[in-house]
């Protein structure tokens with residue numbers, strides 16, 4: 001041990017989300033003595049809460065599924081979506097390295113992804129667009145080899161069906177639309193859960209992981225396979241420099257400061273600042289509230305102060321992976337309102353009872369529409385998603401299953417305040433403090449649009465993303481249905497997020513850029529603590545995890561090749 005240090009490694013990775021885990025695995029596999037430290041008592045960060053989609057253009061799974069892609073097409077699409085706000089060389093680094101990163105994970109770790117062949121890129125009007133395949137997700141990961149370590153993974157009720165069952169996005173889509181094989185798959189999900197004895201007596205938690213939990217679970221097990229240490233409850237407090245180079249970290253462990261030397265360097269992967277109210281007020285559009293994020297509670301922007309203290313430059317600080325959300329009593333994060341905005345018959349209205357945005361747009365754009373339309377004389381924060389009994393019978397509604405499976409009388413008492421219910425639109429409007437005449441006029445308009453299939457106000461249902469989340473059985477437009485059958489329902493909608501995407505500016509190798517120009521030697525940053533590599537845009541399913549894991553792979557390779 002070198003004098004003055006308590007611990008000595010080659011590469012130190014800070015933060016145990018997908019970015020941190022991929023960085024640690026890659027560095028280890030290239031021969032570096034690697035340590036991963038995590039501030040919380042649980043590992044996985046927002047990655048473990050997430051849907052676990054990764055956007056990887058040109059990936060081998062889409063090729064195997066017969067979907068062609070090319071570097072040129074992916075670049076055309078990214079350049080169009082990012083509109084010149086990102087250096088082309090960074091986009092190219094992402095496009096060329098992402099498929100290689102995925103291959104590495106499949107060949108060397110326990111991560112077993114599958115293609116999402118029909119989940120389209122989000123902007124069909126742009127050149128190089130693909131109607132599916134660039135988004136991939138994990139298959140089910142059997143968490144038995146994790147043992148009790150599973151109980152130390154962050155979890156989120158919103159991605160667990162009925163608070164118990166894990167379902168992949170591919171299966172959820174089939175189940176929702178009763179595609180061939182859906183019932184068999186559902187029975188398998190129930191069976192695997194209830195036949196998992198004696199674990200059923202130990203924990204409610206399902207050991208068949210899907211989505212972000214499967215991604216993180218498989219990576220966690222891959223760390224264990226290598227005896228690669230993950231220290232929980234160990235926040236990084238300070239970067240240590242020598243002659244302008246980052247050479248280690250002061251972390252806190254069991255109440256005392258611990259000096260960890262990192263001979264090759266430090267990779268910051270400590271997530272965004274979504275849980276930090278002061279930073280939200282400083283950088284994000286207003287109003288803003290940390291209670292509206294679905295992101296990990298430990299993501300308080302620590303990398304910003306750690307980086308700034310050694311001269312790092314920040315960028316894209318108002319960028320966020322926006323998501324309309326609705327608070328659910330008893331949940332520690334709000335519900336992401338993903339399906340309800342696109343399913344036919346759910347419409348979002350402002351205080352005047354008027355629509356102000358195409359509700360079915362990709363989530364980032366819907367929230368941007370909320371902010372753009374928010375005026376003192378017509379507030380949109382909160383706004384309300386309104387629907388009728390037919391919608392409620394057929395589709396999920398926040399934390400509730402369709403009323404055909406979970407009638408209102410079966411909704412647990414603690415969840416009842418989540419929704420407002422009334423026999424008439426007048427009464428519903430009164431209860432949510434929305435103008436009743438405006439709401440009735442909106443209902444009349446959308447009922448006509450549902451009949452003709454054309455939303456004359458916002459062209460809802462024109463886009464491929466919108467139709468992907470619509471109901472294919474509803475004609476002529478799978479995203480448009482009437483508000484006609486009492487009782488009527490409403491849930492409040494806030495401009496929430498899945499995490500901030502601004503942070504430390506980095507180069508093609510994920511090295512942190514200094515305010516004075518040049519890079520800060522020994523310091524890399526990946527994932528949401530770094531400024532988004534795709535200019536804070538969301539081109540397709542998995543647009544934060546795809547770049548986070550890719551630049552984690554790039555950073556670790558770069559550090560270990562020096």
Ligand SMILES: Cc1cc2nc3c(=O)[nH]c(=O)nc-3n(C[C@H](O)[C@H](O)[C@H](O)COP(=O)(O)OP(=O)(O)OC[C@H]3O[C@@H](n4cnc5c(N)ncnc54)[C@H](O)[C@@H]3O)c2cc1C
Nearest residue numbers: 015017019039045046047051053236298527528542544545
């Ligand atoms: C419900 C939900 C669904 C989502 N679905 C998707 C999806 O399908 N596809 C997609 O691309 N994105 C999705 N996202 C967004 C995605 O999860 C995040 O963008 C991504 O997980 C960020 O990864 P990360 O590794 O940068 O950070 P995180 O996974 O958040 O990990 C950061 C970790 O760093 C730790 N940390 C913080 N400070 C310190 C410190 N000082 N010292 C040590 N550790 C520290 C944190 O506690 C945390 O564990 C979703 C998010 C949510 C919440």
